[in-house]
Amino acid sequence: MAVELRTSLADSDLTNWTRALNAGFLRPPEASKEEVELRRDQMDLSRTQGVFDGDRCVATFRSFAQRLTAVGGADVPADAISNVTVSPTHRRRGLLGRMMEHDLRAAKERGDAVATLIAAEYPIYGRYGFGPATWVTEWQVDVVRAGLDPRHCAPVDGGRVDFADADEVRELGPALHERLRARQHGVIDRPDLWWQINTGQRQFPHQPWTEPFYVLYRSPDDSVDGLLAYTADDHWEGNKRPHNTATVLGLTGVTPAAERALWHFLLSVDWVTRVNTGRRAPDDLLPLLLGDPRAAQVTTHADWLWLRPLDVPRLLKTRTYPVEGSLVLELRDEAGLAGGRYFLETGPSGAACATTGRTADLTMDIGELGTLWLGDESAVRLTALGRITEERPGAAALADRLLRTPRRPWCPDVF
Numbered sequence: 001m002a003v004e005l006r007t008s009l010a011d012s013d014l015t016n017w018t019r020a021l022n023a024g025f026l027r028p029p030e031a032s033k034e035e036v037e038l039r040r041d042q043m044d045l046s047r048t049q050g051v052f053d054g055d056r057c058v059a060t061f062r063s064f065a066q067r068l069t070a071v072g073g074a075d076v077p078a079d080a081i082s083n084v085t086v087s088p089t090h091r092r093r094g095l096l097g098r099m100m101e102h103d104l105r106a107a108k109e110r111g112d113a114v115a116t117l118i119a120a121e122y123p124i125y126g127r128y129g130f131g132p133a134t135w136v137t138e139w140q141v142d143v144v145r146a147g148l149d150p151r152h153c154a155p156v157d158g159g160r161v162d163f164a165d166a167d168e169v170r171e172l173g174p175a176l177h178e179r180l181r182a183r184q185h186g187v188i189d190r191p192d193l194w195w196q197i198n199t200g201q202r203q204f205p206h207q208p209w210t211e212p213f214y215v216l217y218r219s220p221d222d223s224v225d226g227l228l229a230y231t232a233d234d235h236w237e238g239n240k241r242p243h244n245t246a247t248v249l250g251l252t253g254v255t256p257a258a259e260r261a262l263w264h265f266l267l268s269v270d271w272v273t274r275v276n277t278g279r280r281a282p283d284d285l286l287p288l289l290l291g292d293p294r295a296a297q298v299t300t301h302a303d304w305l306w307l308r309p310l311d312v313p314r315l316l317k318t319r320t321y322p323v324e325g326s327l328v329l330e331l332r333d334e335a336g337l338a339g340g341r342y343f344l345e346t347g348p349s350g351a352a353c354a355t356t357g358r359t360a361d362l363t364m365d366i367g368e369l370g371t372l373w374l375g376d377e378s379a380v381r382l383t384a385l386g387r388i389t390e391e392r393p394g395a396a397a398l399a400d401r402l403l404r405t406p407r408r409p410w411c412p413d414v415f
């Protein structure tokens with residue numbers, strides 16, 4: 001029997017769909033009533049796809065509206081893709097390809113500037129025009145070696161740190177995140193449901209909830225500039241020596257003082273001898289904040305947010321550039337969604353970008369622009385790898401002067 005691709009779901013499909021999703025992610029293939037209800041609140045059924053073999057759902061895919069911060073703080077509408085699975089019984093028959101094609105076309109028609117996702121495995125999404133655009137680093141800090149004076153846990157700038165409860169986090173967290181979004185490229189918006197799930201109000205059965213410690217940083221003028229959430233285990237070694245590990249669930253600072261204060265606070269909590277930082281930007285302040293940066297060992301360094309350009313002029317016009325310059329980009333796009341030749345003119349006060357008949361300076365696949373847009377990767381490096389062709393000598397170095405950013409992009413969230 002031929003399988004049937006449904007490009008939007010009915011409410012009655014959801015239990016089957018949830019079971020297939022869990023099976024695809026190697027979780028128990030169940031779908032409790034609570035989970036189905038939570039998923040229904042989270043998803044847009046008109047943008048949720050499923051492949052059905054008879055009554056059984058064998059592939060899942062959904063997308064939703066997202067805002068993504070560009071370099072400079074403005075944002076673009078993004079098509080966020082998530083919950084992609086094809087059951088092991090039906091893999092490698094092109095089902096992902098069919099669902100992706102449908103979703104990207106719909107996103108293009110809707111006017112989204114870019115599609116986003118977090119790739120479970122690196123080799124899956126490049127063929128669809130995605131490129132890795134942000135990276136994350138996780139460190140494990142040996143607190144005893146870190147060289148911070150544990151007697152001083154209070155902020156040195158006259159600000160203060162206080163514990164908070166989940167209600168306060170739901171009240172104060174969203175505004176703080178909006179401030180982060182306006183200053184950090186690569187950040188995505190957080191819907192209300194994000195705050196409910198991440199403060200224990202709503203829960204997925206596969207993610208049992210443990211109440212974390214919440215800490216707010218207030219600046220000397222009483223502005224809430226930072227939020228830390230962490231858990232701690234209860235581990236003691238022989239001879240009554242505490243050896244507890246604190247694990248950061250999130251640390252947001254919208255000023256450097258807030259970031260420094262929250263790290264310093266966590267690294268001075270009694271009994272805590274080890275801190276797992278969670279996923280930070282690769283240029284996070286943390287290691288260099290320590291007296292001995294070698295006390296922070298990298299445990300993960302990996303690609304995180306992947307981008308698939310859909311509207312090249314909008315993407316390139318929305319971000320800012322440090323200097324004046326111009327480039328002609330020839331972009332290949334097998335899917336026929338965003339390819340063409342584009343003339344970009346930049347300056348500190350804004351940029352223009354439109355299709356052009358001029359001679360190309362750089363030629364690349366569309367996914368390479370996804371990798372370059374947030375400023376993290378070097379066009380010179382991609383040229384050395386053979387992924388960009390320099391049609392005019394020096395054009396890759398010029399692209400780096402225009403596109404790269406002093407601080408690296410960061411996407412703190414998973415979706």
Ligand SMILES: CC(=O)SCCNC(=O)CCNC(=O)[C@H](O)C(C)(C)COP(=O)(O)OP(=O)(O)OC[C@H]1O[C@@H](n2cnc3c(N)ncnc32)[C@H](O)[C@@H]1OP(=O)(O)O
Binds near residue numbers: 083091092097098121
């Ligand atoms: C954004 C997210 O949700 S990330 C989560 C992704 N999901 C998972 O990792 C769960 C486990 N894996 C799966 O469910 C499936 O294997 C999927 C979704 C990754 C792929 O689905 P399929 O239907 O098998 O993919 P499809 O048949 O369309 O493959 C298209 C091409 O991609 C390749 N491909 C697909 N998955 C992978 C992979 N994990 N590694 C390398 N190549 C891959 C296929 O080999 C195929 O290449 P070919 O045309 O040269 O033969």
